[in-house]
Amino acid sequence: MLTLENVTAGYGGGDVLQGVDLTCAPGTVTCIVGPNGAGKSTVLKVISGLLRCRTGSVSLGETRLDGLDPSRVLALGITQVPQSQALFPGMTVRENVQLGGYLIRRDRKLLAARYAAVCERIPLVASRAGDHAGNLSGGQRRMVEIARCLMLEPKLLLLDEPSLGLDPQSLAGVAGLIRSLNEGGTTMLLVEQNVRLGLGLATHGVVMEGGRVRLTGTAAAVRDNPEMAALYLGGTSAKETQRG
């Protein structure tokens, strides 16, 4: 369903992604793991259109995504929860979540129905509806960010470290949410530092390091691969040593 071929991308000078290949089959949950700075978040930004790739291609089925504006990518059914700071702090929780339905704003009934469904899935939205998002705790914000992403009922959901800052109970809640969304047919691409959680939820695993994909396979295979530990502990980076 989603295919990245030989993608390179960067922010200013050098390439952060140095030729990334990645595929997500429909209905799967793919989890990207890797050390800090590996380029995991950058991959998600390239898919959602926040960052243009320099070479290579990103496609959803037959449709090319590279070069499209974020709103076009969104309209194709791909939503993203970024790693941090994704809310509008001066707006209420309700407004924040409803803005997730910006693209369907003209259909008031649909918007209201989706909002009600999201409130049911994530009760925090209903209970703090009138509070400013800027006054929520970090974990509560995370839940609102995830809630906002559900307003469009995406085909492909990109979650950047969904577990970030969540207490065990909310974590279980998010894990349950990911499972139930996946059972409902949503394809997912996660980035997760909590490897056990991430690969536990996922059907497929991807290990990134230094802007490249180092390892792919089923979640179980990736988890049990001896190379994985070496890569993930960040020990292999010969290039890093050269640079330093």
Add this chain to the structure above:
Amino acid sequence: MAQFVQAVVLGVLIGGIYALMASGLTLIFGVLRIVNIAQGAFLILVATFTWWLWRTTGIDPILSAVITAPLMFGLGWVLYRFVVRRISGQAASMSVLLTFGIALVIEGFLNVVAGNKFRSATPAYFEQSFRVGDILLPKAQVYGFLAAVVVLGGLYLLLTRTWAGRAIRATSQNPSAAALVGIGATATAALAFALGSASAGVGGSILSVLYPFFPASHYDWISRLLGIVVLGGMGSLPGALVGALVLGLAETLTATYGSLQWSTLVFYLVIMAVLLVRPQGLFGARLREDVA
């Protein structure tokens, strides 16, 4: 006592008008992160046009805002699309240079078409006042204030009750998140620039009655507006409102108890005192996000 009340009421009337004028500047800054130095020139451009309209057709200057606001909306939109947009994403100094350039072009244009002399629209009510007990309220100030309140109220409703307004607020609070929910950056920026210009449309029409002006008056006005916006906190509309009221009151109170020459100085002293305590301005950071 009556003198004090008179000064305060007058200060509030003038403050409301300043608030309208500053709202455009702060709205544009909030969304585009551009300090629109041309905002003062927009005011003088509109004031001159309003004066001309009043002289040739007799249309009430303040009411002619109904014409000048849409015209300025259009001008703002075109300016954004074809000029200002080219520097989006560049350093703030670029935007100051560019908008200062626009201000100079407008000033030069006015010098050519209207001549370098003081003007002021003087409709029949120009020197009349409403009398409430011991207090005299100049009619022009009252009408100007009412127009400002209507426009600011409309702006508030637009920003909070419509999707276009939500898109503007979302972009000013978190541009990358706004992009992620599908809000188009260019369209929103164009709308904000156009709305900010339209508010100068109303502000300029009011100005034409209340203050004598000539092409280079825009320097004086932009420094006032910048003072207000810095005092209130860049990009904050409530901040602009409070900053404008402080300026209005500083002017009328100083004029009543001291002399008019000192009133601007007093205002800048207030700004300096506030900025020493709150460098981000009065409303610059109310939320955790900004403090961190």
